[in-house]
Amino acid sequence: MKIKIQKIVAHGDWDGVAGAGLLSRIIEAPLEFPLELTELTIENAACIEITPGRVKSLRNSLIIDHHGTQQREGVDEQVNQWILKPEYKAVSSLIADHWQLEFPQEWRNAIEEVDTATLKTELSKKIWKAYRVDAKGFPRQQAAEMVKKGEWKQLREWAEKQQEEYPKIEEKTRELLEKSEHLTPETVYFTFQFNDRWERGASKDAMLILEEKAPIVIAIGVEEKGVKSGTIATRQNIGLTKIYQQLRQQGYTSGGHKTVGGFQALKNKTLEQTLQDLRNAINQLKQT
Numbered sequence: 001m002k003i004k005i006q007k008i009v010a011h012g013d014w015d016g017v018a019g020a021g022l023l024s025r026i027i028e029a030p031l032e033f034p035l036e037l038t039e040l041t042i043e044n045a046a047c048i049e050i051t052p053g054r055v056k057s058l059r060n061s062l063i064i065d066h067h068g069t070q071q072r073e074g075v076d077e078q079v080n081q082w083i084l085k086p087e088y089k090a091v092s093s094l095i096a097d098h099w100q101l102e103f104p105q106e107w108r109n110a111i112e113e114v115d116t117a118t119l120k121t122e123l124s125k126k127i128w129k130a131y132r133v134d135a136k137g138f139p140r141q142q143a144a145e146m147v148k149k150g151e152w153k154q155l156r157e158w159a160e161k162q163q164e165e166y167p168k169i170e171e172k173t174r175e176l177l178e179k180s181e182h183l184t185p186e187t188v189y190f191t192f193q194f195n196d197r198w199e200r201g202a203s204k205d206a207m208l209i210l211e212e213k214a215p216i217v218i219a220i221g222v223e224e225k226g227v228k229s230g231t232i233a234t235r236q237n238i239g240l241t242k243i244y245q246q247l248r249q250q251g252y253t254s255g256g257h258k259t260v261g262g263f264q265a266l267k268n269k270t271l272e273q274t275l276q277d278l279r280n281a282i283n284q285l286k287q288t
């Protein structure tokens with residue numbers, strides 16, 4: 001069985017973008033970085049960190065991912081070919097190794113650090129900030145093109161320039177922290193305006209700070225008509241998988257891995273409804 005790949009569909013974060021750039025050295029196909037996943041129907045694609053649970057349908061495709069708890073190789077019922085290796089900290093490293101592509105160690109480390117939110121090196125801090133200042137407007141096509149061509153110097157210069165606006169994110173982060181509240185005794189949450197570039201950028205940083213204080217942290221993105229989506233994170237062995245399952249039964253798409261994942265409201269949900277759904281899902285954990 002041979003999959004015909006007509007496009008590369010990738011997660012739009014640093015890891016996904018770098019992975020797509022690397023993969024496009026050997027697969028000549030247009031790149032797509034969809035911001036909205038729930039309504040997508042994907043066929044004949046190479047999917048990087050885009051998995052069946054996150055989209056409407058996905059078939060006849062190559063799925064490459066490092067999220068999950070089990071190794072997976074081979075073909076599923078939708079004729080998808082899987083390369084799933086949870087031992088990798090980043091899908092970009094997985095892709096580089098699998099196809100033996102040149103990927104400088106410094107960049108490999110930086111992207112792994114960004115993807116696991118453990119920023120140690122100067123480069124990882126820079127590219128983290130460069131992404132956070134404008135996650136939506138991140139020039140994914142151009143960045144992937146630079147990765148494809150190995151233009152690491154240009155990519156670094158772009159990141160250096162971009163991160164100069166980061167103090168605005170730091171200011172917003174403080175505001176989000178100030179309005180954070182307990183949802184359950186072990187859970188802290190805050191809301192942010194999904195369409196506000198600065199709040200959206202700051203939400204991730206605010207989560208990381210709260211994760212040091214509370215077992216479960218939730219950031220809820222809201223827009224005019226109600227709840228848009230959210231991110232759930234933990235640094236403890238809490239079993240977020242069960243929370244995703246619960247949410248899927250309550251009108252959301254939801255998934256992710258053991259320490260961080262997300263949900264998107266499929267139908268209109270008010271903040272009050274979503275808070276109640278989350279409370280139920282978390283309380284369910286205690287009963288099992």
Ligand SMILES: [Mn+2]
Nearest residue numbers: 015090091115
């Ligand atoms: Mn990743």
